[in-house]
Every structure is written in structure tokens, then in C-alpha cells.
Amino acid sequence: MLAKVTSCALVGLEGVLIEVEVDNSSGFPSLVIVGLPDAAVKESSERVRTAIHNSGLHFPAKRRVTINLAPADIRKAGPAYDLPIAVGVLIATDQVWSHEAEDALFIGELSLDGSVRHVNGILPIAATAQAHGLKRLFVPAVDAPEAALIGDLEVIPVENLPQLAAHLQGLKAIPPYRPTETPLQTPPRYAADFAEIKGQEHVKRALEVAAAGGHNVLMVGPPGAGKTLLARSMPSILPEMTVEESLEVTKIYSIAGMLPAEMPLIRRRPFRAPHHTISHAGLVGGGSWPRPGEISLAHRGVLFLDEFPEFGTRTLESLRQPLEDGTVSIARATGTLTFPARFMLVAAMNPCPCGYYGDPVHECTCSLSAIQRYQKRISGPLMDRIDIHIEVPRVEYQKLTDDRLGEPSAAIRARVEQARARQTRRFAGTPLRTNADMGPAEIRQYCRLDEAGNNLVRAAMQQLQLSARAFHRILKLARTIADLDGSERIETHHLAEAIQYRPRRVV
Ligand SMILES: Nc1ncnc2c1ncn2[C@@H]1O[C@H](COP(=O)(O)OP(=O)(O)O)[C@@H](O)[C@H]1O
Ligand SMILES: [Mg+2]
Incomplete structure (x- = not known):
């Protein structure tokens, strides 16, 4: 029988759904993993075999078992596929029922004794599951709080393989993880003030x-x-x-x-x-x-x-x-x-x-x-x-x-946040976030100077022999200083302060 279980690979921060297919057929007894797995995934078959055995479940020793990780062109690394492979084997051998595994994503490393261990990257994996409309996420119990940061997903915390098997057999359900507090309530503390x-x-x-x-x-x-x-x-x-x-x-x-x-x-x-x-x-x-x-x-x-x-x-x-x-x-x-x-x-x-x-x-x-x-x-x-x-x-x-x-710091931060709010309004609908992101076009648009300002900058450029780049830098900084001042206009004193922040070679 052929079983299909969904898991996830990460490429950078991007998740890609992986289909773990397990085929259990008669033939020369063997166990093969195909589909571009790295060494750690290959070792997975041994861990899965032992974990299933030590969990009081049955691993088909006298059969031909083929495990395919698809799509084949995505590189799969690490031990995180132990759990989906084990579930695939249990489904392929009729020890648990496949409908329980539908709409779900499985991720986790197995110990030889059948317990489920932490894996890295749970949050981007949970985000991927949600983006693909999956309903349930089976994760190592220690990683449940991280997975639960993504709303609208049922997070099932798995301690060990026997517990998961009982859940998938419909014998004893694992209660979904419920976060005890919303992590956003406490404001962050900083080391230095x-x-x-x-x-x-x-x-x-x-x-x-x-x-x-x-x-x-x-x-x-x-x-x-x-x-x-x-x-x-x-x-x-x-x-x-x-x-x-x-x-x-x-x-x-x-x-x-x-x-x-x-x-x-x-x-x-x-x-x-x-x-x-x-x-x-x-x-x-x-x-x-x-x-x-x-x-x-x-x-x-x-x-x-x-x-x-x-x-x-x-x-x-x-x-x-x-x-x-x-x-x-x-x-x-x-x-x-x-x-x-x-x-x-x-x-x-x-x-x-x-x-x-x-x-x-x-x-x-x-x-x-x-x-x-x-x-x-x-x-x-x-x-x-x-x-x-x-x-x-x-x-x-x-x-x-x-x-x-x-x-x-809190008082300074309050002013910084106000200045940032002005910039957010200014750059709404553009990829820019702050004044530092401005290119020449935005500088022309948002850093207009009056006559006094022009005179000051011209004099500074001549006396200090500033380059065109330095000129742009001064305008961007003056824009920020005016924003801190709550002023849409760039005044002469904003420019004067900005000029002080230019680079100096000491000798
Ligand atoms: N302005 C300051 N106010 C309070 N403590 C200071 C100040 N400047 C230096 N110190 C003390 O001196 C130590 C050395 O400062 P540090 O920041 O390491 O200097 P630097 O990085 O310039 O060599 C700091 O750990 C701090 O305790
Ligand atoms: Mg130092």
C-alpha cells in the first residue's frame, strides 16, 4: 500500500511542502530513501525503524519499503523528516488510518526510544502550512509554543511516537496546544538604557x-x-x-x-x-x-x-x-x-x-x-x-x-517613534521606510530648501569642499532632523546640524 504524508523543507526562509510517499510491497526485503536526501535524512530510516520497534509498533522487516521525498529537486536536510516518514510507514502498514493525517503537516526528529525531539525552523514551517491552507500541524511538544505563533492552525504537540499512534488510531486524542498568554502583552526590556x-x-x-x-x-x-x-x-x-x-x-x-x-x-x-x-x-x-x-x-x-x-x-x-x-x-x-x-x-x-x-x-x-x-x-x-x-x-x-x-531611553524612543510615523505617512505605498532609504528622486521631492537653506548649503559645500554625495547625505539628515522637530519644512538650523555629521578624516 502507498501512503502519503505532508512535510516541509526550508530554502532560506521559504518553506516548500514535501510529500513523503511510503510504499510497502512484497519483494526482496529492503529499505530505500529516494528524492535528494542528504546523509542525515538517509540515517533517518535507521532511526525510524528502531523508534517504531521500541514504541511497540511493527516495522515491516520482510517487505520492500521505498520512501520517496518529492519534489526531488528540493534539497532535504536534517532529521526533521523522521516523524512524517514514521507516520507514512504506519499508514502503509495499516497500523494507523490515513484520514487522520489529511490536511496536516508533520515535522519532528525521533529518538531511538520513540520520543520526539526539537527541530529548527518551526515558525517558517508553520507559516508555510498556513499559507497552503493546511489545518493541522504535528510538531515536537517542545516546539508547540513557537508553532502556535501562527494563528488559525491547530497545533498538536507530540511527545512520542506511541502517543501519536494512539491519536491517529482514534484511541486517545492529543489535546491541541493552547498558548497560555499572548506573547505581545509584555513590552520588551533592554539591557542598557x-x-x-x-x-x-x-x-x-x-x-x-x-x-x-x-x-x-x-x-x-x-x-x-x-x-x-x-x-x-x-x-x-x-x-x-x-x-x-x-x-x-x-x-x-x-x-x-x-x-x-x-x-x-x-x-x-x-x-x-x-x-x-x-x-x-x-x-x-x-x-x-x-x-x-x-x-x-x-x-x-x-x-x-x-x-x-x-x-x-x-x-x-x-x-x-x-x-x-x-x-x-x-x-x-x-x-x-x-x-x-x-x-x-x-x-x-x-x-x-x-x-x-x-x-x-x-x-x-x-x-x-x-x-x-x-x-x-x-x-x-x-x-x-x-x-x-x-x-x-x-x-x-x-x-x-x-x-x-x-x-x-523610553522618552527618546517616543520622539523617534513620532519622527518615524511622519516618514511612514510620507513613504506610504512605496518600498521606502525611512529617510535613509531615499534616493536622488525622493531627495528632490521631499528635501526642498528655501533660499536661506540653499545659501547655507552652497557656502558649506564650497568651504568644506563637499562632494555631491555629501550634499545628498546632508539633505537626508536634515529631513530627519526636521521630522524630529515636527516640521515639514527643512529650516536653516536643521541643515546646520546635519552638516556637523559629515565624515571627517582626522588628519
Ligand atoms: N559616558 C559614560 N557614562 C557612564 N559610563 C561610562 C561612560 N563612558 C564610559 N563608561 C564606562 O567605561 C567603560 C568603558 O566604556 P566603553 O563603552 O567600553 O568604551 P569604548 O568602547 O569607547 O572603548 C564602560 O563599561 C562604562 O562602564
Ligand atoms: Mg569599545
């Missing part, structure tokens, strides 16, 4: 502008000035994620196997701070079975690159495309695969190799040429993607020991 950071008012202001307009930032300053602390506080002033954004981020962490068990839906904006020794694949994603890289784990959040010039040139250049598109494409033998990677880049660096160039207290020991070489490690085109450059000087002792708290 702007209130704790003393002084650095102009840096905080620049970071507020960056958050408001989605602009990338580079902080330059000596060691101990608080750059890392400021960067870590950045997610706390970004707008709260929408449910849609939360689901996007959660899918990525689900595939990477990085979802904390107690927190099925990620509410906190990601903050990723990879070390400069990170591999290319670690940063942008890849590997034989491609995993999302740090830039995708930072999706909708902050990618913090400390010691910016220490990252290899090739590594830094690989950021250019994702910074442009908000996605990263990974080339593979079987085709290209795409992961989302829309992050805010926050970079930090010392002004020179020793770190103290321009510091009033500490003497710099670097030669001029060493400083120039250090600063040139970041290419012009990459610098062009960073709208805001800020100097972060060391904080004086009195300020550091001052007990008074600064403005809390």
Missing part, C-alpha cells in the same frame, strides 16, 4: 537622529570613551517592533536554532556585535547547509562593528550590497538563496592605531602615515553608506561620578 550614560549629550543626540531616520552611524573616539556602551543602548531607542517585524526576526532565529525556549516570539530588537576576526560566512551567512549570518541575525535591529577598520577589507566590502538592498544572497551549487538583512549599522573605531590621536590627556604614538593608512582601510563606497559620523571624546571625571540620571 541611555539614562545610565553620563555626558556625551551630542553623541546621544546624533544617535537619536540616526534612530529616527534609520541612518547608519560611525563613532570615532579613544578607548574607554563609552562607544561600546552607547552602541549597546541603541536598540532601546528604536521604535518597538511591529508583530510582523517580530515574526520576521523570529523566523531567522528559528532557522538558526537560536530561539530561547521560554521566549517563542522575539520582541526585542536584535543587537549583534561580531568580533572582527569573524569569518566571511559567519558575517553574511553560508556554509554547506546555509545558516543566516550575523547581518541576518541583526535584521530589524543593530549590527555593531567595533574596531571597524580591523574587519578585513573583503568582509567590509561584502556589507555593501546588503546595506543597499536589505537582503543578502548566498550563492550555492543548487542555486541562490536569500536571507533578509535590513539592519542599522553602528560602527566604532579609534582615531588611530594606538587610539589616542587628538586626545587632550593621553599622547598619541602613531606616525602620520600610520594614521592615514588606518583610516583608509574603510573604502569610500562603504563610507558613503554611513550618513552620520560622530566624534566621541572621553568624558571628564566629574561627569562620570555625577549621580544624576540622564533622559531615559
Whole structure:
């Protein structure tokens, strides 16, 4: 008899329905899996055989069993097909009834003793099931809260194979999983708060502008000035994620196997701070079975690159495309695969190799040429993607020991959210989200200057020898500063502030 059970494969974040066909016929006793399975899927047949046996069920030892995973051109990896294969075998041998498996998707790894274990990627799999109009999802019991994030699906939490067999035989139903609380009720907490950071008012202001307009930032300053602390506080002033954004981020962490068990839906904006020794694949994603890289784990959040010039040139250049598109494409033998990677880049660096160039207290020991070489490690085109450059000087002792708290992140975030709301209205019906996304056409449309503004920018361009790119950058920033000010018009003082955030070579 031929049994058909539905499962799911993931290509990047996209799910593809997989039909697991099990044929049980007379002939030379054998067990074969066909349909482009990787080694882990091949091992599945042994696990399934043993798990079925240890569950007090029957595996047809003297028959010819063929398992086909279709469509054949989709690469199937990992142990997640154990459960659908086992169910297929049980149906093909008349031990459970096929109608119970209709309209359902099965996913899960089997232990040899028949218990069902966690698999990665449950959330995108559940989304795929829903998109295809399936009604029921059989998942490892530990993964039920994650699967239940997708509404309108009946989630059946499976502890072990005997329990599932009893359910499919109609003997003892497994109650569907009911989430105990809606995960959206509690607002996210952030590790660091702007209130704790003393002084650095102009840096905080620049970071507020960056958050408001989605602009990338580079902080330059000596060691101990608080750059890392400021960067870590950045997610706390970004707008709260929408449910849609939360689901996007959660899918990525689900595939990477990085979802904390107690927190099925990620509410906190990601903050990723990879070390400069990170591999290319670690940063942008890849590997034989491609995993999302740090830039995708930072999706909708902050990618913090400390010691910016220490990252290899090739590594830094690989950021250019994702910074442009908000996605990263990974080339593979079987085709290209795409992961989302829309992050805010926050970079930090010392002004020179020793770190103290321009510091009033500490003497710099670097030669001029060493400083120039250090600063040139970041290419012009990459610098062009960073709208805001800020100097972060060391904080004086009195300020550091001052007990008074600064403005809390929540208050800053409220202003950022208002500025973002203006941008959402402005860009409604376009793919743009923030001012940082504007191209030359939008800049022309939304960043009109009056005569005073024109005069100011013209003078600045002449005196500071600014390029056309710098001109556009100034207009985009001025747009954001005006949005923070609640003003549709860009005023002269908005422009004046924007001009301060231009990049400076220190020497
Ligand atoms: N403005 C500040 N307010 C409060 N603490 C600060 C400030 N600047 C630095 N610190 C303290 O100094 C430590 C070092 O700062 P850090 O952010 O690592 O500096 P940097 O990254 O610029 O080298 C921080 O852990 C923090 O405790
Ligand atoms: Mg640091």
C-alpha cells in the first residue's frame, strides 16, 4: 500500500511542502530513501525503524519499503523528516488510518526510544502550512509554543511516537496546544538604557537622529570613551517592533536554532556585535547547509562593528550590497538563496592605531602615515553608506561620578517613534521606510530648501569642499532632523546640524 504524508523543507526562509510517499510491497526485503536526501535524512530510516520497534509498533522487516521525498529537486536536510516518514510507514502498514493525517503537516526528529525531539525552523514551517491552507500541524511538544505563533492552525504537540499512534488510531486524542498568554502583552526590556550614560549629550543626540531616520552611524573616539556602551543602548531607542517585524526576526532565529525556549516570539530588537576576526560566512551567512549570518541575525535591529577598520577589507566590502538592498544572497551549487538583512549599522573605531590621536590627556604614538593608512582601510563606497559620523571624546571625571540620571531611553524612543510615523505617512505605498532609504528622486521631492537653506548649503559645500554625495547625505539628515522637530519644512538650523555629521578624516 502507498501512503502519503505532508512535510516541509526550508530554502532560506521559504518553506516548500514535501510529500513523503511510503510504499510497502512484497519483494526482496529492503529499505530505500529516494528524492535528494542528504546523509542525515538517509540515517533517518535507521532511526525510524528502531523508534517504531521500541514504541511497540511493527516495522515491516520482510517487505520492500521505498520512501520517496518529492519534489526531488528540493534539497532535504536534517532529521526533521523522521516523524512524517514514521507516520507514512504506519499508514502503509495499516497500523494507523490515513484520514487522520489529511490536511496536516508533520515535522519532528525521533529518538531511538520513540520520543520526539526539537527541530529548527518551526515558525517558517508553520507559516508555510498556513499559507497552503493546511489545518493541522504535528510538531515536537517542545516546539508547540513557537508553532502556535501562527494563528488559525491547530497545533498538536507530540511527545512520542506511541502517543501519536494512539491519536491517529482514534484511541486517545492529543489535546491541541493552547498558548497560555499572548506573547505581545509584555513590552520588551533592554539591557542598557541611555539614562545610565553620563555626558556625551551630542553623541546621544546624533544617535537619536540616526534612530529616527534609520541612518547608519560611525563613532570615532579613544578607548574607554563609552562607544561600546552607547552602541549597546541603541536598540532601546528604536521604535518597538511591529508583530510582523517580530515574526520576521523570529523566523531567522528559528532557522538558526537560536530561539530561547521560554521566549517563542522575539520582541526585542536584535543587537549583534561580531568580533572582527569573524569569518566571511559567519558575517553574511553560508556554509554547506546555509545558516543566516550575523547581518541576518541583526535584521530589524543593530549590527555593531567595533574596531571597524580591523574587519578585513573583503568582509567590509561584502556589507555593501546588503546595506543597499536589505537582503543578502548566498550563492550555492543548487542555486541562490536569500536571507533578509535590513539592519542599522553602528560602527566604532579609534582615531588611530594606538587610539589616542587628538586626545587632550593621553599622547598619541602613531606616525602620520600610520594614521592615514588606518583610516583608509574603510573604502569610500562603504563610507558613503554611513550618513552620520560622530566624534566621541572621553568624558571628564566629574561627569562620570555625577549621580544624576540622564533622559531615559523610553522618552527618546517616543520622539523617534513620532519622527518615524511622519516618514511612514510620507513613504506610504512605496518600498521606502525611512529617510535613509531615499534616493536622488525622493531627495528632490521631499528635501526642498528655501533660499536661506540653499545659501547655507552652497557656502558649506564650497568651504568644506563637499562632494555631491555629501550634499545628498546632508539633505537626508536634515529631513530627519526636521521630522524630529515636527516640521515639514527643512529650516536653516536643521541643515546646520546635519552638516556637523559629515565624515571627517582626522588628519
Ligand atoms: N559616558 C559614560 N557614562 C557612564 N559610563 C561610562 C561612560 N563612558 C564610559 N563608561 C564606562 O567605561 C567603560 C568603558 O566604556 P566603553 O563603552 O567600553 O568604551 P569604548 O568602547 O569607547 O572603548 C564602560 O563599561 C562604562 O562602564
Ligand atoms: Mg569599545
